Amino acid sequence: MKSTLPIQEAKQTFSAVVKAANAQGPITITNNGRPAAVIVSISDYELMNRPAHKAQTRARDKRLKRIFRRPARGNAVLDERRAV
Numbered sequence: 001m002k003s004t005l006p007i008q009e010a011k012q013t014f015s016a017v018v019k020a021a022n023a024q025g026p027i028t029i030t031n032n033g034r035p036a037a038v039i040v041s042i043s044d045y046e047l048m049n050r051p052a053h054k055a056q057t058r059a060r061d062k063r064l065k066r067i068f069r070r071p072a073r074g075n076a077v078l079d080e081r082r083a084v
Contacts, residue, residue: 001016001017001020001024001027002027003024003025003026003027003028004027004028004029004030004035005017005027005028005029005030006029006030006031006033007029007030007031007036010027010029010039017039018039021039021040021041022041025040025041025044026038026039026040026044027039027040
């Protein structure tokens with residue numbers, strides 16, 4: 001199926017449009033030749049609506065866990081008095 005459809009064609013074949021969006025990716029619906037809507041799969045929709053900060057937080061947490069799992073090199077004792 002095409003990735004862009006006029007609204008009339010989309011209305012006539014709506015179930016096929018939904019199946020194509022799940023299989024192929026977003027389908028743009030046009031009204032008078034101009035983009036009016038996009039049909040996307042639920043997984044794509046959830047991915048777009050997931051707050052970016054959660055993904056960034058997870059990545060940061062993974063990096064921190066990896067860093068703190070490493071054994072300390074040399075004398076790892078920190079002297080708080082020397083902190084700037």
